[in-house]
Amino acid sequence: MVDKNISADNSDKAESKKAAKKEAKKAEKASKRAEHKQTTVQLDTPEEGDVSLGKYGNLPLIRSESNSTRVASYVKDLNKSVSGQTVWVRARLHTVRARGKQCFIVLRQREFTIQVLINVSESVSKSMVKFSSGIPKESIIDVEARVAEVPAGVAGCSQQDVELVASQIWVVSLSAPQLPLQIEDASRPEKSEDEEGLNIHVNQDTRLDNRILDLRTPTNQAIYRLEAGVCRFFRECLMKRDFVEIHTPKIIPAASEGGANVFTVSYFKGSAYLAQSPQLYKQMAIAADFEKVFTIGAVFRAEDSNTHRHLTEFTGLDLEMAFQFHYHEVMLTIGDLFTEMFKGLREQYQHEISIINQQYPAEPFTFLDPPLVLEFNDARKLLAEVGVDVGEEEDFSTPTEKLLGRLVKAKYDTDFYILDKFPLAVRPFYTMPDPRNPKASNSYDMFMRGEEILSGAQRIHDPEFLTQRAKHHGIDISTIAAYIDAFKYGCPPHAGGGIGLERVVMLYLGLDNIRKTSMFPRDPKRITP
Numbered sequence: 001m002v003d004k005n006i007s008a009d010n011s012d013k014a015e016s017k018k019a020a021k022k023e024a025k026k027a028e029k030a031s032k033r034a035e036h037k038q039t040t041v042q043l044d045t046p047e048e049g050d051v052s053l054g055k056y057g058n059l060p061l062i063r064s065e066s067n068s069t070r071v072a073s074y075v076k077d078l079n080k081s082v083s084g085q086t087v088w089v090r091a092r093l094h095t096v097r098a099r100g101k102q103c104f105i106v107l108r109q110r111e112f113t114i115q116v117l118i119n120v121s122e123s124v125s126k127s128m129v130k131f132s133s134g135i136p137k138e139s140i141i142d143v144e145a146r147v148a149e150v151p152a153g154v155a156g157c158s159q160q161d162v163e164l165v166a167s168q169i170w171v172v173s174l175s176a177p178q179l180p181l182q183i184e185d186a187s188r189p190e191k192s193e194d195e196e197g198l199n200i201h202v203n204q205d206t207r208l209d210n211r212i213l214d215l216r217t218p219t220n221q222a223i224y225r226l227e228a229g230v231c232r233f234f235r236e237c238l239m240k241r242d243f244v245e246i247h248t249p250k251i252i253p254a255a256s257e258g259g260a261n262v263f264t265v266s267y268f269k270g271s272a273y274l275a276q277s278p279q280l281y282k283q284m285a286i287a288a289d290f291e292k293v294f295t296i297g298a299v300f301r302a303e304d305s306n307t308h309r310h311l312t313e314f315t316g317l318d319l320e321m322a323f324q325f326h327y328h329e330v331m332l333t334i335g336d337l338f339t340e341m342f343k344g345l346r347e348q349y350q351h352e353i354s355i356i357n358q359q360y361p362a363e364p365f366t367f368l369d370p371p372l373v374l375e376f377n378d379a380r381k382l383l384a385e386v387g388v389d390v391g392e393e394e395d396f397s398t399p400t401e402k403l404l405g406r407l408v409k410a411k412y413d414t415d416f417y418i419l420d421k422f423p424l425a426v427r428p429f430y431t432m433p434d435p436r437n438p439k440a441s442n443s444y445d446m447f448m449r450g451e452e453i454l455s456g457a458q459r460i461h462d463p464e465f466l467t468q469r470a471k472h473h474g475i476d477i478s479t480i481a482a483y484i485d486a487f488k489y490g491c492p493p494h495a496g497g498g499i500g501l502e503r504v505v506m507l508y509l510g511l512d513n514i515r516k517t518s519m520f521p522r523d524p525k526r527i528t529p
């Protein structure tokens with residue numbers, strides 16, 4: 001027999017669940033209504049005789065129905081030279097502050113900001129001022145205004161000598177009123193305090209979870225412009241040396257470097273892999289008589305490395321070059337390439353570097369011309385002098401690399417150097433062994449601030465020797481048959497290297513984490529946004 005009390009309890013629970021579902025649906029509907037209302041800034045009933053009618057409000061959705069001859073001005077160009085002129089500016093509303101019959105707005109375009117004054121006057125009504133003060137931060141607005149000089153200067157804006165006196169203000173695209181992070185907070189110098197002595201800090205996960213907002217900070221705008229500059233210098237420096245830009249496949253039949261750290265993907269009825277490197281295809285291009293090639297593209301590493309300098313997907317700057325007599329012809333070409341890039345950044349990106357240094361202070365990057373070249377054994381001796389022993393056939397650990405970087409900096413005053421003749425045991429199967437030392441190889445790494453940013457070598461271009469070395473590394477020859485076959489018909493001696501773009505930018509700027517230089521970073525714990 002069923003207990004009546006139990007039956008009643010079950011009935012009550014069922015009713016409670018139904019009631020909870022109803023409340024949830026009501027809340028969801030209310031939320032959607034609220035979102036709909038937020039698509040416009042609500043206009044109060046205009047004051048009688050509103051002199052600003054038709055000069056402020058919400059623009060209809062721009063759907064390219066008509067064109068206009070209106071010329072837009074850029075915030076960075078607004079200065080005393082255009083004082084007195086009337087301009088139109090489209091920008092983000094950075095901050096807004098109402099004070100009686102006035103409203104002060106700061107507009108932001110990238111890293112440039114300017115103050116806008118909306119002041120009750122013969123042509124500006126109280127309703128327009130009130131409307132302006134209610135626009136949410138980060139909204140995109142159009143402002144018509146007169147450029148006016150400010151003798152005392154405008155603190156906190158990049159354009160300090162002038163402000164805009166608004167005559168029209170229109171909302172183009174409205175931001176949600178509640179922001180998951182404030183641009184001002186995300187732009188603060190690290191370890192800084194606000195006026196009340198609080199250390200306001202936006203943590204990395206919050207930044208990456210709300211990456212679109214985070215990327216709007218002046219610092220991030222500067223970082224990614226400088227990063228684009230690195231790509232530009234890389235391309236320009238090589239093209240003037242007659243290198244050809246090529247594009248290599250990212251879906252490949254076998255692991256590029258013979259390792260297990262690859263992403264496997266379903267490929268029709270079989271499997272394939274995401275490329276760890278364009279290495280094999282660069283070499284094939286050399287075998288096909290292109291002589292000098294480079295490529296810029298995504299590289300994938302399935303390494304469970306949750307460190308400050310590793311990503312599972314990064315941008316590779318790779319090059320390969322045939323040489324006449326010695327692989328140093330290639331190694332020194334790469335060294336000169338870095339020197340030219342560093343000079344270009346120093347000369348053309350001082351504005352961006354100064355903005356980044358305001359938030360992330362760092363010592364200026366130093367380098368020698370020509371660059372410093374040390375042999376692996378020379379580096380071992382430097383380390384031995386401070387009590388750190390590294391074996392002839394060992395690679396450097398990350399802490400050892402950083403220590404060596406400090407020793408080189410102290411002795412040679414350079415943040416960039418080349419380390420030559422690495423142990424053969426720690427290099428990939430296609431690396432040419434040193435003909436004079438069976439424990440060494442014709443390979444090199446390049447370092448910035450004590451961290452490796454390029455790994456390169458002379459490649460084996462003889463198919464029989466290449467097959468022998470592949471077997472020595474335990475590689476199934478059938479999986480790289482096409483690669484080995486590429487050398488059966490004659491191939492010039494060649495060498496090259498691969499550079500990690502994000503790591504170069506991180507180290508040049510003295511930043512502490514590679515996620516600061518990857519626009520949408522991928523690591524073992526993050527695959528969004």
